[in-house]
Amino acid sequence: MTIRAELRSDNAAAIAPEILEAIARANSGSSPGYGGDETTARLNSLVSEVFEHEAQVFPVTTGTAANALALSAMAPPWGAVLCHEEAHILANEAAATSMFGGGLALHGLPGVGAKVSPVVVEETLRETPWGDPHNSQPAVLSVTNASEYGAVYTQGEVGELAATARRFGVTTHLDGARLANALAATTSTPADMTCRAGVSVLSLGATKNGAMSTDAIVSFDPEVSAQLVYRTKRAGHAASKMRFHSAQLVRYLEDGLWLRLAAHANAQMARLWAGLQEFGLPAVVQPQANLVFVDLPDGCADSLEQAGVAFYRMRGRQVRFVTSFATTDAELDHALTVIRGHVARDRALG
Ligand SMILES: Cc1ncc(COP(=O)(O)O)c(C=O)c1O
Incomplete structure (x- = not known):
């Protein structure tokens, strides 16, 4: 056809021309592998600037890897991740989060437009048998923005969800496969929609929006970052020619592209x-x-x-x-x- x-x-879609040009520009000379290069250093400082918060960036090849590795570092194996019942991590990632999380459970919640609501999160956490070894213990709330159905959470909604979770000692992860689309649909800054709203770790999508072959985990939590150094390597996501992943992400974020x-x-x-x-x-x-x-x-x-x-x-x-x-x-x-x-x-x- x-x-x-x-x-x-x-x-x-194909690759955005600006990003393809950036890959071509990075294609000269030699540089250390596995992120020891200047472009990856620039990526880390650029992400900290864009999100107005100290952050560590881990380029990975897929959104699935970003989600599964981020969540595995945020929760213990006996933990549970709360998410919408149609969240990509639960419905479409072949249980990658459970595999990388050592059996970590995913608990789906209802909600219109694949959005979870603070009321349902609060009820679920209030009714959790905390400390009961027969029940996995909620450790992370994962929110997808833009949602799997194309709805968008405002920064206020993300903030309310994260604050609700925090009251129960639960941290917040954002599946940002389409974070750029959520930001473009609102007047929020990247910081207001994520770390300032209480998100500790973000899966930052890029491939769906013009990059060739990279997404990234952006961690605002140094303890999670320390684990991700090893978890990304063990999962085979510490790219030896990381400079080409970083070149894509730098160009992606630079000047608001x-x-x-x-x-x-x-x-x-x-x-x-x-x-x-x-x-x-x-x-x-x-x-x-x-x-x-x-x-x-x-x-x-x-x-x-x-x-x-x-x-x-x-x-x-x-x-x-x-x-x-x-x-x-x-x-x-x-x-x-x-x-x-x-x-x-x-x-x-x-
Ligand atoms: C909301 C959401 N999260 C994560 C992913 C996973 O991305 P990938 O297919 O690169 O693993 C997708 C892919 O469609 C998605 O729509």
Whole structure:
């Protein structure tokens, strides 16, 4: 099938030209491996500047590795991670967190739009049989921003969740596979949305938003950082040519490129959503970032596929559309034209 509109995933997009150029610029001379190079040193200072907090950065190749390794360092093996029941760590990472966490449990909580609420977190922690060895002990709350359904937590919401968790001695992890999209959807600074809101460790996504092959763990907690030095190595994520990972991340964060790329992806989702509303199609939640889960009329998914629109089918008539830094107006116009044609044919047939 010739693809005329790419709406499967933000990782189906290519590499942002700025980042590819940065890799090419880093490709000269020699330098020490495993993060002993100047670019990785620059990455650490840049992240501390961007998040306005002392931080240690661990580039890893996937968001799954970032989540699993971060959480394994934040909780004991008998611990539990609280998260939304549809959180990527629970639903889509093949129990990587439990494996790297030595059996660490994941406890899914309900909530609209894949967002957890302070009320449910509070209730869960209040009802926990603390000190009972028959029950895993909650140690970390993991929050995904933007959420798996494209909803966004405000900095106030993240702060309230982290404060609730802290009252029970539970720390907060943020799955920021799409943190840039969450920031671009709000007026929050990176610091306000994370460390200042009470997040101790962050999985910082980059590949879904223009990088080639790297995400990162950003740790604001020196005790967690000390463990991650060994945990990343043992898991095979201490890249020997780390300078090329760091070069991607430096360029990503420098001069706000990550936020500009995400703002484009979000704007394209807003454009798509405005078009979809014309047909009154129900979505799980109104998209605030760059993804939407929407119910299409019968047969419409087939029409879209036949017309070269790429997307994922979910349950029943529900499909997922994702925009990226590379999504063009022409792609969205094409998809909307196909849907409009399908709806018009349906109406004509009565
Ligand atoms: C919210 C979220 N977290 C983590 C990940 C994991 O990223 P990766 O596929 O790079 O392991 C994804 C991937 O889709 C995601 O959507």
